[in-house]
Structure formats: structure tokens, C-alpha cells
Amino acid sequence: MEEFLANLPRCFHNRIVTNKDFRIFAKTFLTMFKLSIQNFLTKNNFQQLNLKAVLFDMDGVLFDSMPAHAKAWLRVMNDYNLPFTETEAYLNEGQPGADTINEVFKRKHGRDSTEEERAEIYSVKVKYFDECGDPKPMPFALELLELLKEQELTLGVVTGSAQPLLLKNIEAYFPGIFKKEHIVSAFDVERGKPFPEPYLKSLEKVNLKPWEAVVIENAPFGVQASSAAQIYTIGVNTGPIDKSYLLDNGADIVFDSVKDLFENWGKFEFT
Secondary structure (H helix, E strand, C coil): CHHHHHCCCHHHCCCCCCHHHHHHHHHHHHHHHHHHHHHHHHHHCCCCCCCCEEEECCECCCECCHHHHHHHHHHHHHHCCCCCCHHHHHHCCCCCHHHHHHHHHHHHHCCCCCHHHHHHHHHHHHHHHHHCCCCCECCCHHHHHHHHHHCCCEEEEECCCCCHHHHHHHHHHCCCCCCHHHEECHHHCCCCCCCCHHHHHHHHHHCCCHHHEEEEECCHHHHHHHHHCCCEEEEECCCCCCCHHHHHCCCCEEECCHHHHHHHHHHCCCC
């Protein structure tokens, strides 16, 4: 009940909630799900969303790894006297690390970084990340995956990561959930997020069309990529940035956490 009250529209704040109020809010809440799908179909000129696969981002969705990533980025950028903030770590999440380094390098030095400079900085960043210890699964990620598996949906991972530890942890923490051939990482694409190539590659791997899949993302660059690939995108705002960043970059609907999405998955009406 507390969660329900917290999510009431402002017109219901500071008043007694009646059964009628509850029915109005529930109807509005369900309409939100339907409208997000209808808007997606109209925007992309699709006839229906015939769900057969769910494609997951990894950091910040499957694993609660972004705090460690942010810490590692801040530390390595400081080592190399490159200006960088925690907010930037979250806003740049999803794109290849080399791109993040190059953008900051250009801002500081007025030139592109060399391949050797990017490789050196990124290797130190990976070292700092590994020193943070194994990232733990995001709360309710496994429960959501098991639910989708029971619905006989194909499950894939689309990540900008090139870190072997994280990729290895997918099977360790989610055994039997993902097929290796359904995982797209930085090693599989030439242009990572925010470009659509990673999600187009994932559709190719699962042999499906955009209107047959759904993406679950937590990063602005990620939702840019999936939206550009014309896939219905569910944002989960698991970091400190405002959810408007996800909506403005292309998310069709946004939840406050993976737990929130898990508890509301049944409200989606996918054909």
C-alpha cells in the first residue's frame, strides 16, 4: 500500500484514498502501458509488437556494477589528469570505453587520443574495476529472467563491455539462462552504443525483426541505440541520473528499478 500511495498522481496527495481513487489510478496505470506500446507502433509504422525475445543490457540491469565502474573511471581519469565526474560515468555508460576516453581526451588536450593511449588508460580502468570485487546481480534480475524463461521467450545480452570478468559472470550468476551465441559485446561490433549496431546484431543473432523483441536498458546511450534499432525499449533507472535522461533519449517507458519492472511485467499486453 505504501508503494501505491507513493506513486499516486499529485491530485491524490494529502487526501484519503478511496476505493474509487484506487480504481481510477489502476486504470490510468494500465492505460500508460498500452499507450507506450501504441506510441511505439505508430512512431515506427509497425502493425503489432509480437514479443518473442527480450534483450538485456548488462551493467546496471543484470549486475549492480555501475558504482564500481564509476569509481574506476573517476580514479583512472584522475591518474591521467583528465576531467571527469561521476555523473559523466553514468551518462557515458554503454558506449565503448575507448570512446569515453577519447571524448574526455579531446576536451582536455584538443586532439584525439592515440590507440596506445586509449589502450593504456582502459587497461588501468579495468584493473581498478577488478579491484572492486565481483559485481553482484541486480536485485530481482534473476527473478525477472526466470519469469521470462517460463514464458518461453528468447533472452539475449547486449553490452558495450569488453571486460572478460563481467562476461564470465553472466553464466556464473545466471546459469542456463543465456546462450553464448545470444550475447553481443564490444568484441562483436565496430560501432557500439549509442549507434544501433549492437542491437541490430542481436536481432540478427536471434533471427528476429524489431517488432518481435523488447529491450531493457538503464543508460541514455543504450536507449538511443535500441530506439535507433526500432525496438521497444523499457528503461530501468537504477542509477543516480534523472529518469528524464532515459525518456529524452528514446525509452518508451521507464521503471524505477528492476524490481519495479518485475512486479509490473504482467501488465504489458504484448501480442
